[in-house]
Amino acid sequence: NTAHDVTAFGTGVFGDRKMFEAQAFEGKFRLFDVTRGDGVVTYDNTTGTNLDVFSLNKMFKDGSAVDAHANAQITYDYYQDTFGRDSVDDNGQVLISAVHVGNNWNNASWNGRQMSYGDGDGLRFHPLAAGLDVAAHEMSHGVVQHTANLIYRGESGALNESFADIFGAMVDRDDWLIGENIMADGTLALRSMEDPTDLIERRTEAPYPDHWSKRYTGTLDNGGVHINSSINNKAAYLISEGGDHFDVAVNGIGRDKTEQIYYRALSLYLTRSSDFSMMREAAIQAAGDLYGSDSDAVAAVEQAYSAVGVY
């Protein structure tokens, strides 16, 4: 009984209808898309680890499964269309998403092999699979792993987190917020790249830092990987959108050039132990490679990193 790919339908967590590629298999339908790389597959962890999400017809009703699957496809397509990258390893690795992980788990993760999404507790988060930028953030951890593989602590870890946010915001392209549609507690977002200080970081109970002088230097959160990521996030925002920040004027160059600079820096120049200063140099080098050493792009990178106090 051969399997074949079909177009299926479903409603997401918030009741939004969407279409996506799935597979007809043994008289049922499963969330396995064989049209992208070696596959995009979504598992339901409710009934045990990594069981395919099945439906008896082409309409899938599990909102988290529908969102995780569709968001993984969107993110796969972003990397393919924008950078010519074929999945996290640039070799078509199957993109695996597991939903309903844990018990009202207020988390999402990339564990080195797959994406996992909690349902949230309804107080802090709605089901996290509903966030396109969340899915793109998690898959981007996979891309980081297969490129610079930035060590997940201290400044290299903050860069790891920042790259996940940068590409998360480039996939979910209508704003510079992260997690804005999955917050259940009335806050604006999980993080803001536009103005990190708009949000209070829960561990430090301080606003997220928007300058190197405000970096977190403690040991929580692997040395603040989800805290100091905001310093590099702000630099990326300024490179794209421009602005005056701590009396430094940055002339923005737009999202298209910004995403190319960061992808080239990540995939060609950064290494596991790269710190913020090396990030500045890698971005300058990448901007010069792509747009010329005396380009607006190089100027924007230099100004943006100066604006956040990174030299």
Ligand SMILES: CCC(=O)Oc1c(C)cccc1C(=O)O
């Ligand atoms: C935007 C996605 C995100 O940050 O996911 C996490 C959450 C919600 C909690 C803890 C860790 C992460 C992560 O992926 O770094």
Ligand SMILES: [Zn+2]
């Ligand atoms: Zn992350």
